[in-house]
Amino acid sequence: MKRVISFLVILLFAALAAGYFIIPGDTTIVTGIDIKAPMGRTGDFIGGQQLWSKWWPLPITGNNATYNGNMFRVTGREGNIIETEIIHKDLGTLGGRILMAGPLVDSTGLEWSVNASLGSGPLARVKNYFAAKKLKKDMAAVLLALKKFAEKQENIYGMIIEKTRVTDTVLVATRNDYDHYPNTDDIYKMVDKLKAYIKSENAAETNAPMLNIQRADSSHFEAMVAIPTNRLLNGKGDIEQKRMVPGNIIWGQVKGGQATVEYALQQLENYKYDNRLTSPAIPFALLVTDRRAEPDTSKWITRVYYPIF
Structure with a gap:
């Protein structure tokens, strides 16, 4: 039994060590979506955080937009780039940006990228790796909520045109x-x-x-x-x-x-x-x-x- 336990401990440490060397210390979390809505109106609903309550997947209290225990907010906008910040319960404060592209007059492509540090220790790095994977799913869920909202014309213009x-x-x-x-x-x-x-x-x-x-x-x-x-x-x-x-x-x-x-x-x-x-x-x-x-x-x-x- 002691040999089995020793073997499992060695295996666990080996896995952690392998994860430490395979998983990078810094990573960029990237997700994107295509929305059938004009880029200008779509950008207004992302860049103007006061409008988030109209499409955010969960109720918003004040300007605090949260999802799965993490806080999201806009920190700035310049043209088709919207700067974001996520205050993550495990990964800390993460800067990022949403890049908008409008190849067609009635559609918008969004790419959301967030920079994250996964830590220096093997345990923290493996743990944070899975936290980053979960955050990517949360970011995708937020963009999907925006897509469902923005693709209804009456939401964008207040009426059907x-x-x-x-x-x-x-x-x-x-x-x-x-x-x-x-x-x-x-x-x-x-x-x-x-x-x-x-x-x-x-x-x-x-x-x-x-x-x-x-x-x-x-x-x-x-x-x-x-x-x-x-x-x-x-x-x-x-x-x-x-x-x-x-x-x-x-x-x-x-x-x-x-x-x-x-x-x-x-x-x-x-x-x-x-x-x-x-x-x-x-x-x-x-x-x-x-x-x-x-x-x-x-x-x-x-x-x-x-x-x-």
């Missing part, structure tokens, strides 16, 4: 300048003016009113309201004839007040930029809900549109 063809090609429109952000009464005075003109011409509306608001300067705004009609009208006074090219247009639908609509319009702008599209005309909001009849802004349904090439 679709492409269709312009059908409302003839319109009448009117503009007005304001020393404040145009409110519901301001907008619907313009709507009522257009409706009255369309009726006076024995024409018909073919869709809901369209709205575009532009900031002229720090305290002035210009609002334009248009209504599509069933035939071309000449216009009258400050009511003008408008045409839209029957080309492509991107659109999405949101529910909420004007701040929600403005955010959605910005997301259309981001989508256009991400997909390298150009536009022949300004974006606009289609007022599906009559805002005067519905005082609860959380119930307002609005479609946002952006003509594109």
